[in-house]
Each structure stands twice: as C-alpha cells, then as structure tokens.
Amino acid sequence: METLAHVAALLLFSPLLLGVIQRTKAIAAGRRGASVWQPYFDLGKLTRKEVALSQTTTWIFVVAPAIVVATAVLAGLLVPLGSFATPISFAGDFVFFTYLFALGRFFTAAAALDTGSPFEGMGAAREVGFAWLTEPAVFFAFLALCRLSGSLRLSQMLRATEGGLWLEHTAPLLLTAAGLFIVLLTECSRIPVDDPNTHLELTMIHEVMVLDHSGPLLALVEYGAALKLFILEAMLLHVMAPTAEVGGWPGFALFLFGLSGIAVGIGIVESVMARLRLLHVPTLLIAAILSCGFAFLLLNR
Amino acid sequence: MTELLGASGQLAALYLLVGAASLLAASGVPGLLLDRRSLWGERLATLLTVIAGVAGLVGAFALLAATGSATLELPSPFPEQRTVLGGDALSGWFAVPVFLVGALGSIYSGAYWSARRHPRNGRRLRLCYGLLLASLIFILLARDGASFLMAWEVMALTNFFLVTIEENDLAVRRAGWVYLLYSHVTILGLFAFFVLQHRLSGELGFQRIPLQATSTAGAVLFLLALMAFGIKAGVMPLHSWLPSAHASAPSHVSAVMSGVVIKMGIYGLVRTTGLFGDLPLAWGVTVLALGAVGAFFGVVFALGQHDLKRLLAYHSIENIGIILLGLGLAMVGRSLGRPDWVLLGMAGCLLHVWNHALFKSLLFFGAGSVVHSTGSRDLEQLGGLARRMPATAMFFLIGAIAICGLPPFNGFVSELLVYLGLARAAVAPGAAWAALAAPVLAATGALAVACFVKVVGVVFLGTPRSAAATAAHESPLPMLVPMAVLATGCALLGVAPGLVAPALERAAAVWAGAPLAGQSLAELAPLGWVSAGALALVALAGVLLAVVLPVCRRGRVRQPALPTWDCGFAASSPRLQYTASSFAELITSRFAWALRPHERLPGIDRVFPASASFDSHVEDTVLDRILAPRVERARQVAARIRAYQQGDLQKYVLYIVGAIVALLLFNFRLGGLVTELYGR
C-alpha cells in the first residue's frame, strides 16, 4: 500500500511542482499566471500531437527521452517519501541513483548532437560542462550523510536527520542542504544557472538541448524533467528537515506539502535573482562542492 | 569458498596454458613460409590463435575454479637456476582477457590488415602479434625472476615492432622511440628489483619478502616496483609513452595493448604488493593518490584530444587510475586490518581489469572500423557515420556507455565496488580521508560522460564533415563479429555480475595471502540488486519505447525529409555543427594550466579579412613541457663536453697515458716519491 502511494506520488505529483513554481513566479511578478495544473494539460496536449523527426537524427534521438524517463522513475523508487519505506533499497544504491541520472544525461546530450545543429550542440556542451562539478558535490553530500547515518543505503542516509541528530549536527546539515540546493538549481535548469522561460537559444542550456523534440517525445522529456525536480526536492527536504519524525500517512501528506513549499522557494529564488553569466556558473558549483565538502569535514572532526 | 577443482586439475590447467601460449607463439610462423600475399598464412595464423585462445580460456577458467596454486619446474639455461612456472587464480584472472582479446583481435585483423593490402608488413605483424600474446601468458605464469624478465623483454620488443609497423610515418617512428626509451627504464627497474629481492631473500623470484616492509630495503623495493610497473601500466606521471604508442599502432594491436598489455603492469604491482607481509599505510595512500590523479587528469587530457585513438589511449590511463584506486583501497584495508575493504577494493580492481579489457578493446575495434572506412582518425573530419555504419555505431555506443560506468553495463559494477569500499571508509572512524577519492571518481565519471558524448556525437551523429565521412561504408563481417562478442560480454557482466563473484573472491584471496575470513562478495556487494536494477531499467525503457516507437515511425513515414530546426538560417551546412574541440572547450579552458594547448590563432586584423583558420592541439604536458626541455638542455651540456672528442688518436692515447700516470702517482703518493728521489 505504501509502495503504491510512493509510486503514485512519484508519477502523478511531480508535474504539480512545475506548476507551483510557475504560479509563484507569476504572482511574484504581479500577474495572475496560469493555474498550477497547467503542466498536466501541457503534457496531455503534447501526447496528442504528431512527431516531426529531422532527417539527420537516428534512433538515438527517439530512444533518449524514453531512457530519461525510465532512469528517473527507477531513481525515484530509491528515494524515501515521508517516513515510508522505499520500494528498492540496497547498500550502495546512492551510486546507482547518481549514475542513473548520468545515463539520462548521456543520452540527452547524444540526442542533442544527433540533430546536427549548433544550438543543440551548444546546449549539450554546457550541460556536460557543468555536470562534472555537480557530481562531486552530490557525492560529498552523500558521504556526509553516510557518515552521519552509518549506513550505505540511500533511504537510511536520508533519514539520518531523525532523532536528535538534526539539532546536534545542524551546521553540517545546513551546509549540505545549501550545496544540494545549488545542485538542484543546476540539474533542473533554474535561475541562476539557466532560465527555463527564455526564448533566446544562445542563452539556454537545457531547453536548447531538447529544441528539436516534438509531440510525445517532448512530453517524455518534460515529464522526465518534472520527475527529476520531484526527486531532487525530496532529497533536499530530507536533509533540510527531520521529516521522519512525523510518521504514517500524515507524515506523507506533510512531506508532499513540504515539497510544494520548496517549489515555492525555488519560484521565489527565480524571481528575486537574475541569471548568472555562464562564466560564473562554475564558481557557483565549486561553492556547492566546497559547501558539501566542508560539511563532510565537520562531521569528521 | 568452495573449491571446484583439485590439485591435479590445476596442474592440467597449467599444462593447457603453457600449450596454448606455445601455440600462440607459433601462430605467425607458418605465414613466414608462405608468400607474403597469400591469404592462407593469415587464415592459418587466425585459426591457430583462435584455437589457442579457446584452449587458454578453458585453462584459465579452470585455474579460477580452484584455490591454491600449481607449479611446474623446467630446466633453465642459467646455471644453478630452475625455471618455475606456476598457475593460480590471480594468473588465471589476468590470462582470460589475454586469450579473449587476442583471439578476437586476430579475427579482426583478417579484414583490417589483410595480407592482400599490406603485403610488406603483414607477416611481421602476425608473427609479432602471436609472440606478444605468448609472452604475456608467460609473464603471468613465471614464478622465478629469470623467466619473468625474459618474457617481459620479449613482450617489450614485440610490442615495439608492432607499434612501429608503419615505419614510414615519422610520427609512428617517434612514438616507437619514446616507447622504447620508457621500456628500457622499466626493464632496468625490474632488474634492480629482482636483484635486490635476491639479495634480501636469497631467491630470485616471486617469493614472500621476509623483512619488515617499514625498512629502507622494503621501501626501495616498493618504489622500484611502482616505477617499473607504473610505467608499463601508464600511471601518471609516467604515462607519456602511452598516447602516441597506442595511437600509432594498428587498431587491433592498440586494442590488445590497451586491453591487456598495460594490465601486465597492474599484475606486477598486484603481485609485488601481495608479497609483503605487512604493508605500511603510506604505500596504500600513495597508490590511492596516484590512482585518483591519473584517473582525473587522464580524462581531462582525453577531452583535449581530437585524434580518436589518442583520446581512447588517454581513457586507458584514466581507467588504470580507477584500477589503482581499487588496489590502493585494498592495500589501505590490509594495513588497517579491514578485510571488507580488502575484498571490495581488490574485487573492484580485478573486475575493472576485465571490464576495461572488454570495453576498451571494443572501442578500439570500433575506432579501427572508422579508420578503415573513412581513412581518418581526426574527429573533426568525421560525422554522421551512424547512418552509414549502423552496426559499428551501435557497438561503439555500447562501449561508450560501458566505459562511462553507466548501468546497465559492466563498467558500473566495478566502479560500484570501489565506491562501496570508499563509502565504508567514510563511515569508519579515523579513516575518512580515504573517502576523498570518491568525489574525484565521481568527477572523473562525469568528465568521461562528457568526453564520450563528444566522441559519439561528433563521429557518429550529426552530418558528415568531410567527403571521406560521406563515403563511409559498413565494416566487413570479420570486423563486426569481435565487436559483437565484446559488446555481449559487456552486457552480460553488467546484467549478471554475480556469475564472476566466486572467481573474484578466489583471485582476491591469492593477493591477501589467505581466504578472507568471513567475508564474501555476496554479502558486501549487492550484485543481485545490480542485476535486478539493470534488468528493470531495460524493461522500463522497453515499455516506454514500445509506446513511443509507433508514433515516431508514423512521423518518419509521413514526413521523411525534414531538416533540423535551425532558427530560420537557410544555408545550414555540416561546418556549422559543434566540433569536438568546441564541445570540450568549456572544460578544457578551465584546465588550460595542465593541458597547455598549442594554439594557432587566426590573424584577423582588417574589416574584410582574408580566410583564416584556427588550430588547437594538446600535446602530452609531461613529455613536451617537462621532459623534452630537460633533455634538450642535457644535450646542450653534453655538446660542450663533446669538444673533448676531436677524433685525434694521439690525444686519446695521451688521455690514457695521463690516466695511468695519475693512478700511479695516486698510488705512490707523490711526496714519498720526491723524498725517495732526494734520498738516493
């Protein structure tokens, strides 16, 4: 039953977070904005449209969105929601988690180069050019959580904040949360790293990589992005707050509410800040690495 | 650990391996007796190699199925010495890739380096190839110093001849000389190592070293082994011979070199570190640090290359770094008394040896196909090959995903084992510094993804950038079959790694000196979950594809000739695509301090400039910026000393006389001589 709720939340709740972010940004800009359910309608519309494939593309272009979604779903089954047990959990699954997303990135970038267009190539170059900085940050965060929880399972690592541990180790956890937040902004292509609403291809990272996808393929890509946002927010929420304290179904509902809260926070950050110059993004990411690394250091004193 | 094979079975396996190695050595010989254009010489060589490969694989697997070791004593050409050959699980483990990649390479060369098109050097190639493989096996089986050194020297020399097979090319010759220089340093180091070991233990061979490893002699032994075997394996900063040598050799030889020959350096390191009774912590930390640096900078240098085979060679350096991470972790575990780290580290190290042999050979075969069909190794001249060579593209992609360590292929499993060991170190009190290697490994993995997206995207995807690429054709069957076999191997090890777990444990136990008490790989590493995860991934992707593919097929049928969206720019051309250098520029610009690219900037100085070009080239920093200037300076100093060599015979005799007189005077002590004179 809990597994079903986990899967249902993962699959059905994730586009809502995109809608919350959009709504928050609209309200912050003084508009009414589209409804929070808009992404669902967008996905439905895209699914019904036809596919237009360029003659340059090969089967990789078609396969990539499917792999992105498949890896995201599998990764989502590894992250605990609320205090429920995860459907899949084994020692070292945090490595599997990270490398699943890396597989998705590989195929997205390859599909971008498949189109033979310089815009997609540029997006792919930037995407992989920042990924090598986010991975160490994530691993430092994981190592810190391993140390804290004494376990190698992602579900137990993320629950390390339960008990009095959150109060005892507030500083390292806050540093880890800051680093993970920067990683989330990068991976989900949010301001200040990337502007998801711009129409200028030369300034895009993620959006331009998927410029040539259409119809159901684009729907899969957008859905994959939503899943990624959901999963990374879940990880962040676990680190930020002792989520396992409140158990059972109320805890689950509270967790989902917390995810929406983080989405609102992302919307506010996007509204308040401007996009960083591309040259300064590595500096931000190195700050994330240092933040998580320092957290690991503090836990080893 | 269960034992599946008794002592007599092991001895039989050893005989089988010796026989297979001898057959490999002889495989090139019949071709010498036949005409140089004859296909029969080539076919006979391939047949013998394949037979030897199959027999050798049987023998090697038999060795892996048993604990303990079998030895064989033979008469030796040296007085008072016996040639001792021995087989145990560790030798068997390293022998499997030799036979597999060797046999597949031989099949590949039938189409890639066929006798018809290469009459001048085809026979030499096949002879040296067989000798190389045979020498590798004898290195693995040698248990005494003399036969080890002889086999090592045969390997080094045949490798040199294979690297310089296209001797008309200046770059190839240069690569050969650099390789030979480094080889000589290696063999000198090995001589010193064995001599020192002989003095310490009285035995010339791989015997347990009966001294405290903390003593100076032990440290010297370790450093000698690290230097000599490190050069062979391609450990940074001793790696400079590797990129040019692997790029200059024919592709199937590069596959054998990258996949198997450099592993002999790893084998030597593993054996040597296993000989010491106790290992100081500093040694394990050194190996860990070298592994991390080599892995990271190997892939950074790979990103800067636009020669396909040089890029793959730098990735070999990266993967050797990952193997060393596993070895270093095992050494640290042995120093600190943590058998779980030992097992995880050693298992990761050994499994990555197999995995790298599989996917690197696959990638080199793919590169060979590309070179065979387009005639170019330069990434900037290729493109769009996936439409013209679909099978090669598919296999190369599998190799690329495997080398990045992504599920569901085999690279992920060995990296997972190393990560598990490092994470355990993070959890353990007091040894958390070992876990710093994990983020470095993660960054390396992400950079590898960047590099291989670049390679796959620029070579196989997009539109062709040159006429040669447009005219490419699919490779013939003898070149596709080895790639298919290797790709299947990658998939098999990725989906079912539990199959090799018992053999891994036995091989690791050989290193640790005793079966690791109470630890089994099944408990420490969730290999079953990895299999399940890989299969789940494939299943999920398959389900989604089943939904999406019909829609896409309808789309292609309805509109077959759509161009890519180019923002309204009507004159799209292949030159507009991202090049390999521009793709990697975001990362290589950050590492310009290490890469030091040679750039030729276009001189644009007027409003309507003439056509100009930009050129960027990354050489090996250690060789070109550090070693070569020092060698040049040494040559200048030596040139000044050369003034004393005037070619005048009389001056030479004068030097001799002067030396003799000086020695006499020194002996007689001039003062005494003077008193003697005055005394008379």
Add this chain to the structure above:
Amino acid sequence: MSSLLSSLVAGLLLINLVALGTSRIGTVVRAVALQGVVLGILAVAAHGEVSNRVVALAVASILLKGWLIPVILFRALRQVAIKREVEPSLGLLPSLLLGALATVLAVAASSRLPLAETRLAPLLVPASFATVAAGFILITTRRKAISQVLGFLLLENGIFIFGLLLVEAMPFLVEVGVLLDLFVGIFVLSIIIHHINREFASQDTRRLSLLKE
C-alpha cells in the same frame, strides 16, 4: 752475469733515447730492431739456464724483431717515400728530455712496487717502464703513421721486458703471447698505413680526425 745484464739494460735505455732524439725514421727503425736483438739476448741471459726451448724462442724473437719487421717497415717506407718525421708535436730535444725524465722516474717508482721477484726486478722494471714511456711519447707526439707503428713497437718491447720477470712463473705463455701479439699488431698496422695513405694521399695522422662525426 749480472754485469752483462746491467750493460744490456743500459743499452736498452740508450736505444730509447736514440729513438726519441732522431728525426730520421730509418734510424728509428734500426734502433728498434737493435733493441729487439738486445732483448733476445737479454731473454737468454735472464734465464740463467740455457735450454733448447729458451734458445729457440730467443732466436725466433731476434729474427722477427731484428730482421722481418724492419724489412716490412722499410718496404712500407719505400712505398710512401718518406725519410723524415716532419714537425713532431713535441720538438726533438723536449722529447729527449721527457724520455730521460721518464727513465729517472721509472727508476724511482720501481722500487716501490710490491713485486715478488727480487733478483731481476731492480734492473728490469725500470727498463720496462722507461721503454713503455718512450713508446707512448712516440705515439702521442709524432705525426706520421709509421712513427706511431714504431712507438707501438717500443711499447711492446717494454712490455716484453716486464714479461721477462714472469718467465719463471709462466715461461711459455709470456713469450709466445708477446710474439704473437707483436706480429699481429705489425701486420694490422701496415695494412692501416697502406689504407691511410691511399685514402688521404698523406701519412699525416691529423687527417684522421676528419673521420670524427
């Protein structure tokens, strides 16, 4: 007997100085030949007992060094038609003085050598060293190839003298070895002279340095 020995040794030393002091190559050849004859007599005198083998070897040595080798050298001289050493690197008088100095030093040095043989040593060792030094001076300072051959001959003579000390320990080996060595050396050197002459149209060994890379 000892007076015969000492006078023979004195004669050897004088011949050294003659070889160093003259510029006529013919004189040097005759001096070296004479030295070879004296050495043969010295070999017999040093042994004490006169057995067949010793006499045979002495006769062979006298024939070789006193007759055969000078014949070969004179023929070579006629072929290349030179009579004098032209401008040696070290002048004649300085070479002479250097040779004399070497003799004195040889006398002084020989007493300090730890040699087992004590009867003949005080005489023969200085002679040997002095002759070797004279040979070296000829080799290093004379320009013509023939002079270097002669220097080599002197060198061999000096070594032969030293070898006489070992005569009781290794009689056969020393003598035959030295003779063989000498014969082969002359043979090779004459071939080389012929080739040098043909190649450079000159006997000046300074031209050999053109062969340097």
